Amino acid sequence: MVAQAQETDTPRPNVLFIAVDDLNDWVGCLGGNPDAKTPHLDALAAKGVLFTNAHCAAPLCNPSRVALMTGIRPSTSGVYENDQPFRKSPVLKDAVTLPQYFMKHGYTALGSGKIYHGGHPDPASWDEYWPSQLINSPPDPKSKIKAPGGIGHFNWGPLEETKEEMGDWKVADWVSAQLVKEHDKPFFLACGIFRPHLPWHVPQKYFDMYPQDEISLPEVLENDLADIPAAGRAMAKPGGDHKRITENNAWRTAVQAYLASITFADDCVGKVMDALESSPHRDNTIVVLWSDHGWHLGEKEHWRKFSLWEEATRSVLMVIAPGVTKTGERCDAPVNLMDIYPTLNELCALPKKEELEGVSFLSLLKDPVSPWVRPSLTTHGQNNHSVRSADWRYIQYADGGEELYDHRTDPMEWNNLAKNPNHASKI
Numbered sequence: 065m066v067a068q069a070q071e072t073d074t075p076r077p078n079v080l081f082i083a084v085d086d087l088n089d090w091v092g093c094l095g096g097n098p099d100a101k102t103p104h105l106d107a108l109a110a111k112g113v114l115f116t117n118a119h120c121a122a123p124l125c126n127p128s129r130v131a132l133m134t135g136i137r138p139s140t141s142g143v144y145e146n147d148q149p150f151r152k153s154p155v156l157k158d159a160v161t162l163p164q165y166f167m168k169h170g171y172t173a174l175g176s177g178k179i180y181h182g183g184h185p186d187p188a189s190w191d192e193y194w195p196s197q198l199i200n201s202p203p204d205p206k207s208k209i210k211a212p213g214g215i216g217h218f219n220w221g222p223l224e225e226t227k228e229e230m231g232d233w234k235v236a237d238w239v240s241a242q243l244v245k246e247h248d249k250p251f252f253l254a255c256g257i258f259r260p261h262l263p264w265h266v267p268q269k270y271f272d273m274y275p276q277d278e279i280s281l282p283e284v285l286e287n288d289l290a291d292i293p294a295a296g297r298a299m300a301k302p303g304g305d306h307k308r309i310t311e312n313n314a315w316r317t318a319v320q321a322y323l324a325s326i327t328f329a330d331d332c333v334g335k336v337m338d339a340l341e342s343s344p345h346r347d348n349t350i351v352v353l354w355s356d357h358g359w360h361l362g363e364k365e366h367w368r369k370f371s372l373w374e375e376a377t378r379s380v381l382m383v384i385a386p387g388v389t390k391t392g393e394r395c396d397a398p399v400n401l402m403d404i405y406p407t408l409n410e411l412c413a414l415p416k417k418e419e420l421e422g423v424s425f426l427s428l429l430k431d432p433v434s435p436w437v438r439p440s441l442t443t444h445g446q447n448n449h450s451v452r453s454a455d456w457r458y459i460q461y462a463d464g465g466e467e468l469y470d471h472r473t474d475p476m477e478w479n480n481l482a483k484n485p486n487h488a489s490k491i
Contacts, residue, residue, distance in 0.1 A: 076412055077386065078349040079166070080243070080340060081254040084329050085125065085178055085261040086369065087355035087380050091326065094380065099279050101327045104334030105380075108353060112384030113393045113429055119440040119452050120357040121402050123369040123376040125261075126150075126181035127443075128356040128401065133180065133189070134159045135405040135420035138443045145445075149184045160417075162405045163189045166252040169414045174242055177201050177235035177256030194238045201258050202231040208265045215308055218367075220264030220321030222271040227331060230266070232257050236332040240339030247345075250412075257332050260325035260359070262368075270324035276316050279323065281362070283476065288364050291480040293465025295448065299372070302365035309367065319361055347386055350411055354401055355380040363476070372450035372459045372467075374477055377442040385411055388429050395432035398440040398452050399425050458482075458491055466491070 089096030093109040094116065121131035126146040127138045134156055138144050141155045150156045163173035176194040178201055180186050187197040195202055209221035227233050239255040259266060289297050300306075309315050333353070340346055360366040360375045369376045379401055383389060388411065402422030409417060410424045427434045439453040447462035457477065459467040466482035468491055481487045 075348055076170070076250045078247075078250050078345050079171075079252045079408060079412065080336070080349050080351045081175075081179075081252065082333060082336065082351070082353040083129075083177070083179055083254070083256045084333070084353065084355045084380065085256070085258050086357070086359050087260055087326065087329065088358035088361075088375060089378055089380065090323065091330075091380060093382075097280060097282075097323065099274060100323060101273060102330040104330045104337060105353070105382075108333065108337055108351065108384070109382045110392050112351070112382060112389040112391065113395050113432055115381040115383075115395050115397070115399055115428075117396050117398045117440075117452070117454065118354075118379045118381035119377045119398065119400055119442055120379045121400060121442060123357045123371060123442060123444050125356055126184065129179065129181050130156070132354070132356075132401045132404060133161045133163075133186075135162070135402060135417065135422055137402065137421050137441070139446075139449075140421065144443070146181060151186065161186060161189045162408065163252050163254065165405075165409065165414065165417060166412070167191065169412075170249060171252045172247060172249045173252045173254075175254030175256070176238045177232065177254075178258050178261075179254045179256040194235075200256065202234045204231045204265060205229050208263065214263070214314075217262055218305060218308075219262070220318065220325075222268040222324075223265055225267055227267050227269075227328065230328070232259055232329065232332045233335070236335040239336050243336070243339040243343045243345060251345075255336055257329045259329045259332075260322055264318075264321035264325045266325050266328040270328045271320060273327060274320045274323045276320050279316065279319055281315060281319055284363055284365075285476070285478045288478060292364070292467065293461060293463075295461035295463050295465045296372070296459070296467060299370060299444070300364050300366040305367035306362060306365045309362065315362060318367075322359070322361060350386070350408070351382075351384040352404060352408065353380065353382050354404065356401070370444065372442060372444050372448060374452075374457065374469075374471075374475075377440075377450055377452065383407075383429060385429055388426070393432045395428050396454065397425070397428055397432070397436035398438070398454055399428070399436075400440040400442075456490065 090100045091102040092106040120128045122128045130150040205225040358378045406424040442450045450459045457469045468482040469477040
């Protein structure tokens with residue numbers, strides 16, 4: 065297919081690959097929180113296809129990103145935790161990552177910010193990475209203000225600095241500069257935005273946009289863990305973050321800080337998209353924006369990711385593909401972030417890579433209501449899995465514990481139906 069594209073002199077599309085860390089569905093276009101101010105993300109979604117039922121391969125940074133970038137599931141690679149460099153996995157030591165595959169087929173791979181997790185960058189994946197192929201993002205300012213309830217890394221507070229002094233803004237600035245350049249070859253350009261990952265330290269102006277007495281807290285059910293198996297309760301750890309938040313009366317300040325961090329990240333995305341719109345590559349660049357997983361803010365007495373429920377597995381995913389997608393489309397099919405790799409290969413006419421464990425959703429980009437029977441699988445630790453279909457979620461833990469939710473009537477996953485004999489066939 066590549067040879068055919070070259071023979072007809074059809075220029076291969078560029079790829080702008082934007083990752084936003086720890087972003088859940090609290091964006092305007094997904095409606096997860098009515099107070100969220102995300103005009104740039106909403107505008108991006110309106111230009112292409114917004115996937116409303118996209119899920120991660122793992123509900124924590126490293127395994128999720130490794131699965132997306134290699135196309136190999138955690139249960140195949142054995143990469144389940146954040147502290148596992150994926151090149152040390154016998155399965156992945158020679159893996160050809162998504163940008164490597166594009167480099168192999170004539171693309172220049174450039175990037176900045178958090179694409180791989182923390183201390184596990186992968187220099188082999190890039191022709192150029194800023195500020196260094198051994199460093200993810202430039203550091204944030206240090207004048208951080210802790211809010212009551214913030215403990216250790218789990219803290220938040222406004223900064224005196226401007227957005228231009230933040231590491232994420234500097235990443236967006238560098239990526240924007242690449243977009244306005246002429247390039248000798250088609251490019252795969254990655255932009256990794258760190259916020260809203262903890263700590264929630266962003267400039268004061270973003271906190272001011274969310275007065276504490278005007279924000280909405282998550283809708284929660286008292287004793288929501290009562291019908292949850294022991295393994296699920298252990299993942300929730302209600303005696304940890306949630307207990308500290310509630311005992312310190314910090315729920316409202318935490319929600320404010322998360323919303324502020326989302327809006328700061330939204331501004332960074334807006335800077336990059338403005339650069340693309342004014343660039344010579346505007347009409348020949350595929351845009352994929354994704355978040356590596358969701359985030360709990362007290363639902364099921366849980367904070368952070370690290371669970372197999374909707375709040376943690378649901379990811380933000382939107383795609384603009386010139387000549388393929390239409391504006392303002394929404395797709396409710398249960399896709400997985402691992403499907404991005406084969407989809408981009410197909411969109412850019414690269415040879416099919418047989419070992420990828422995701423599948424291309426190009427058919428959904430062309431027609432968001434076309435048939436899609438494949439469910440989305442999320443794994444958290446060995447033998448703990450969650451399967452999400454269009455209407456249902458089923459969880460099975462390593463010890464045999466089960467959960468089952470009907471999203472048609474229970475979108476908050478409050479009623480575990482796993483022990484109801486009427487649903488045995490569904491399981």
